[in-house]
Amino acid sequence: DAAAAPATAAGESAGAGGGVQHLILLRHGTPVPEDQDPRPLSAQGQQEARQAAEGVVGYLGAPAARGVRLVHSGKARAEETAKAVEAALKEADWKPCLAAAPAGTIDPKADPEAGVALVDGTAEPVLVVVGHLPHMGRFAASLVGNPAAAGRLGGAFNPAGGLALRRLGAGGAAGGFEEAKAIVPGEEWW
Numbered sequence: 001d002a003a004a005a006p007a008t009a010a011g012e013s014a015g016a017g018g019g020v021q022h023l024i025l026l027r028h029g030t031p032v033p034e035d036q037d038p039r040p041l042s043a044q045g046q047q048e049a050r051q052a053a054e055g056v057v058g059y060l061g062a063p064a065a066r067g068v069r070l071v072h073s074g075k076a077r078a079e080e081t082a083k084a085v086e087a088a089l090k091e092a093d094w095k096p097c098l099a100a101a102p103a104g105t106i107d108p109k110a111d112p113e114a115g116v117a118l119v120d121g122t123a124e125p126v127l128v129v130v131g132h133l134p135h136m137g138r139f140a141a142s143l144v145g146n147p148a149a150a151g152r153l154g155g156a157f158n159p160a161g162g163l164a165l166r167r168l169g170a171g172g173a174a175g176g177f178e179e180a181k182a183i184v185p186g187e188e189w190w
Contacts, residue, residue: 020119022060023143023165023177024128026052026085027136027157028077029185038076048160049081051185053088059164059181059190060094060126067095068126071118073107074100075132081160082130101129108132112142119143133157140165143177153179160185 029045029052041049060068068089072082082098089096105114106129115135119127131139137154140163141147156163161184165177183189 019125019167020122020127021125021167022127022180023119023167024056024059024126024162024183025136025140025143025157025165026056026081026128026130026162026183027133027159028072028075028081028130029084029160031077040076041080045077045159046080046084048185049084050088052081052160052162052183053085055183055185055188055190056085056128057088057092057094058188060089060092063092063094064125067097067124068128069122069124070096070098070128070130071101071106072098072130073132074103078130078132082128085128085130097124106131106135106139108135110135110139112138115139116142136162144179145176156182158185 029041029048031039031045032042070082070086072078079100086096086098101118104110105118112135115129116139134154136157138150140153141150143165153163161182163179164181164183166180168176168178181189
């Protein structure tokens with residue numbers, strides 16, 4: 001069962017201290033127009049964020065012994081999307097920990113390797129990252145060890161969409177993940 005696999009792996013890694021086993025990369029939902037600063041989510045973006053949050057919970061299944069870490073870029077639209085995921089996880093009895101990522105790690109034009117370092121430094125078995133284009137495609141490509149796939153992977157990041165990745169064995173983050181699912185708001189992707 002696809003939904004049970006992440007929870008089982010997350011639970012197993014909790015005892016072993018295995019770091020991130022399941023990595024969910026989301027782009028923020030649709031924001032208000034650019035002339036409205038700080039660009040929070042539009043009504044459509046709020047709905048997209050709730051749909052993505054429902055999918056994340058469905059994908060992860062039963063809560064693991066250890067919590068899930070959520071990080072966002074600090075921009076209003078990413079924070080609001082992350083808060084929607086946090087609320088859904090809490091409702092499903094997960095223990096999410098939400099925070100802004102360190103500056104320069106998941107910003108729109110950040111070096112993907114800064115994001116990889118963030119993943120490497122995370123102890124929780126599940127990490128949800130809410131960021132922006134064009135960074136998310138390059139970041140995902142670095143994590144799966146295929147920089148040439150940045151364009152293709154970037155195409156998965158529609159508003160409140162993205163990718164679920166899972167760790168391959170015990171290797172480091174760079175190239176240590178594989179694509180598990182494409183996250184498509186409004187569709188049952190999990």
